[in-house]
Amino acid sequence: MSTSEPLISIIVPVYNAEKYLPYCIKSILGQSYRNLEVILVDDGAKDSSPQICDSYAAKDSRIKVIHQENGGIGKAQNAGLDAAHGDYIAFADNDDILDRCNIELLLHALLDSGADMSKARWRQFGISQINQIAELAQQSIYRPEKVSIIKNPLHAYQTVFCKTLRLIGNILKQNTEAKYFNEANWCRLYKRELWNGIRFPEGMYAQDVMVAGKLYSRMSKVADVNHILYFWLQSPESVTHNERSFKFFHDNVIAGVSNFNFAIDNGILPKRSFYTMTTLLKQENESPDLASNFALQKKDTAQVKSALQRLTKTQKIQCQILTAIRLCEKKIYDIKIKNRK
Structure with missing residues (x-):
């Protein structure tokens, strides 16, 4: 060459x-x-x-x-x-x-x-x-x-x-x-x-x-x-498959919020980022070290809530439907990964 x-x-x-x-x-x-x-x-x-x-x-x-x-x-x-x-x-x-x-x-x-x-x-x-x-x-x-x-x-x-x-x-x-x-x-x-x-x-x-x-x-x-x-x-x-710390979920929530707002500012409905920030916020709330990060969790919740307020009711429903589909897919994917040799 x-x-x-x-x-x-x-x-x-x-x-x-x-x-x-x-x-x-x-x-x-x-x-x-x-x-x-x-x-x-x-x-x-x-x-x-x-x-x-x-x-x-x-x-x-x-x-x-x-x-x-x-x-x-x-x-x-x-x-x-x-x-x-x-x-x-x-x-x-x-x-x-x-x-x-x-x-x-x-x-x-x-x-x-x-x-x-x-x-x-x-x-x-x-x-x-x-x-x-x-x-x-x-x-x-x-x-x-x-x-x-x-x-x-x-x-x-x-x-x-x-x-x-x-x-x-x-x-x-x-x-x-x-x-x-x-x-x-x-x-x-x-x-x-x-x-x-x-x-x-x-x-x-x-x-x-x-x-x-x-x-x-x-x-x-x-x-x-x-x-x-x-x-x-x-x-x-x-x-990707094993980390369950508060910081892991927090970092993904912050990234999701950032991409969500960036997409909105560019006139694009952020369906993927809706999925990322809402599902990871829920997992953040279930993390084993939540108690020591409660103040940061409240801040994350406020940021997600503020971002969601930028959607119309119809847009939010569209995002929720895709999120439900993706969550079902993820359950199947996680099972396959755990069984993969």
Whole structure:
């Protein structure tokens, strides 16, 4: 691959992932697109992850390792953004696996369409499947796939988030799966300038939610590749599936309120953010350490109440219906995760 082709910076926050990190790094180094800058940010890991990072860096000059004191994923992602030299930016979680054509297909879609960001589909897998998935990802062969152009991604982000309705939309030939946006930063390729002046809040669980609205509002169009290009490890012990502290719920409530108000200010009905802030506020009230955070909980409740007052009665009913659908889906999803091996 000629170095005249654009440089892609892939940022990987690393923390206590020694069991899975080699799979992730190998999947990145094995990309069909070769002009990469791989930034591994060791966020004060306590296991052998730092040594694994250094070992791979010694073998491949495309890897840059940053060692820092533990500060959370937001701080690690910011360190990667500050160190990145690429024309385009990608992220990966340290326990996930990239299809070998991930970067090539995402870049091709982005350049062909003139979009601000490209994204693709992903597949979940359990720990017992990791060797099978790693082999599958490396066997991928480049082939042109259907690319859809989505305009006004902020609107899509706030409205198309229930899996049930996406499936119905696809059956009705509405291409709704292509219109699905979430807060995850992986399986995307961003123009570098989208991140100018935007950084993740540090020390916060919902760092990706906090920047989602601002990022999407900067995009005029997004290219969606109808192909699985990313494999997402589902572990019952992960923070997403296991964390139940007051701070976890509080951070998500604050992020939900922030995105809710941002959407309203931009003339968009924030159906997703309604779901986020109302359901997480309820879970916040049930957190085991609520008693020591009662004053903050009252403040969160007031912020959610104030935000909801910006909706008409009809708008609130629309949001409540989608929230009920999404909660049913989440119960099914949680059961699957707990039973995944």
